[in-house]
Amino acid sequence: MRQTFYKYQGTGNDFVMIDNRLQTFNKKNTKLVKELCDRRFGIGADGLILLEGHDTLDFKMVYYNSDGNESSMCGNGGRCIVAFAKQLGVINDKAVFEATDGVHHAEIIDDGIVKLQMQNVYAIEKYPNHVFLNTGSPHHVQFEDKIEDFDLKKTGSRIRYGTPYNETGSNVNFVKKLSDSLFRVRTYERGVEDETLSCGTGVTAVAIAMNAIGETAKNKITLESEGGPLQVIFDVKDGSYENVWLIGPATFVFKGVI
Numbered sequence: 001m002r003q004t005f006y007k008y009q010g011t012g013n014d015f016v017m018i019d020n021r022l023q024t025f026n027k028k029n030t031k032l033v034k035e036l037c038d039r040r041f042g043i044g045a046d047g048l049i050l051l052e053g054h055d056t057l058d059f060k061m062v063y064y065n066s067d068g069n070e071s072s073m074c075g076n077g078g079r080c081i082v083a084f085a086k087q088l089g090v091i092n093d094k095a096v097f098e099a100t101d102g103v104h105h106a107e108i109i110d111d112g113i114v115k116l117q118m119q120n121v122y123a124i125e126k127y128p129n130h131v132f133l134n135t136g137s138p139h140h141v142q143f144e145d146k147i148e149d150f151d152l153k154k155t156g157s158r159i160r161y162g163t164p165y166n167e168t169g170s171n172v173n174f175v176k177k178l179s180d181s182l183f184r185v186r187t188y189e190r191g192v193e194d195e196t197l198s199c200g201t202g203v204t205a206v207a208i209a210m211n212a213i214g215e216t217a218k219n220k221i222t223l224e225s226e227g228g229p230l231q232v233i234f235d236v237k238d239g240s241y242e243n244v245w246l247i248g249p250a251t252f253v254f255k256g257v258i
Contacts, residue, residue, distance in 0.1 A: 005036070005043060007253040008084060010076035010114075012197025012227020014253070016043050017084045020050040020062070027062065027070075034068030036258065043258060046189070046196050049077050051084060054098055058091050061099045065191025073101040073136025075200020075246045079114035082106040083250035101136040114250040118204050121241040124212045131209040135244075137171055139205035144174035147184050152195050156188025173202045175210070181218045183210060185225050197227030200246050207232035208241050 003025070006017040016036050018025055026032065027050070037045045050062040061081050065071045078099060085091045086108060093108045105117040118135055125132040130142040140159055144150060156172040159165070169190040176184040185206050187199040203223035210216050211234075220233045230248040234241045 002257050003036075004255070004257050006084060006087070006255050007043065007045070008080040008250060009227075009253055010080050010198065010200065010250045011225055011230055011248055013074075013076040013199060014045045015074075015077050015080050016045045016048040017081065018048070018050050019088055021053045021059075023052070025050060030064075030068035032068075033064045034066065037064075037066035037068075043256070046192050047071070047074060047077055049074075049081050049084075051081055051088070051090070057097050057103065058095045059085055059097045061097055063100065065189075067191050067193065069191060071100075071191050072138070073099050073119070073201055075116060075118060075136065075202075075204055076198055076248075076250075077200070078104060078106070079116045079200065079246065079248060079250040082108060082114050082116065083112065083252065087252060099136070112249055112251060113247060115245050115247045116200075118201070118244040118246055120244065121208055124209065124239075126213060131213060132170070133205050133209060133212075135201045135204040135208065137201040138165075138168075139202055140165070140170045140172045141175060141206055141209040142173070144176060144186075147174055147176040147186055150174075152186055152188060156195070157193070160188060160190055171199065171202055171205075173199070173206050175206050177210070177215055178224070180216045181220065182222050182224065183207070185223045187225070195226070198225035198230065200230065200248075203230045204232050204244060204246050208234065208244070211236065211241075212239075
C-alpha cells in the first residue's frame with residue numbers, strides 16, 4: 001500500500017503527518033506506526049499524527065509516539081497539526097480541534113508561529129527535589145545544574161520507570177534557571193525513550209512549575225530547548241493555571257509517498 005505523508009517539525013520535535021479524513025489508515029497497526037517513525041528504516045520522527053474529520057470542530061488529532069502506541073497530548077504536535085490543517089485547506093488562521101485531552105483552540109500568527117491553548121492545570125504536586133503535574137501529558141520537573149553535560153538518557157530513564165511512575169511512566173524534564181523569565185530545558189520523553197529536541201507539554205509544565213514554586217513571578221516565560229525557544233503564557237487564579245498558551249514555530253519539512 002502506498003501512503004502519502006507530510007513531515008513537520010516544531011523546534012526539532014518532528015512528526016509524520018497523515019491526512020486520515022477518509023479513514024484509510026489502519027489505526028490499530030502499531031507495528032506500521034513504529035516502522036514509519038523509524039529513523040533508519042522508515043521516514044523518521046518522534047511521533048505520528050493523524051488529522052481526522054470531526055462533526056462539530058475543525059478536525060480531530062490522533063497522536064502516536066514513535067514506539068507505535070497511541071499517547072497523551074503532544075504540544076508541539078498540536079502546533080504542527082494546526083499548520084498542517086492550513087496546508088490542507090481545512091482551516092485559515094484559526095482552529096478549534098479535539099485531541100485526547102479535550103478541545104484546543106489555536107491561531108497561526110506572524111512568520112508561521114502557532115499559538116496553541118493548552119489545558120488548565122489545577123493540581124501541582126510539590127516535592128523536596130521535584131515537581132509533578134499534568135499538562136495534557138504527565139511531567140516530572142527537576143533542576144539540573146550541569147544541564148549541558150550529563151547522562152540525560154540514563155537519568156531520565158531511571159526516573160521515568162521508577163517509583164511512583166513505574167509502568168505508566170512520566171516524561172522527565174531537567175531545568176536550569178537563566179533568569180526570571182528564561183529557563184533552559186532538556187526532556188526525556190516516554191514512548192520515544194530518549195531525549196527529544198523539544199517537548200511542548202514539557203516546557204509548559206516547566207513554566208508552570210517554576211511559577212508555582214516561586215522561582216519566577218512572571219506569567220510569560222521563554223524556554224530554551226535543544227531545538228530552539230518556545231514561549232508559555234498563562235493566568236494564575238487561586239493557585240490554578242488558566243488560559244495557558246504554548247507559542248512557537250511549526251515548520252513544514254517535506255511531503256512524500258512511502
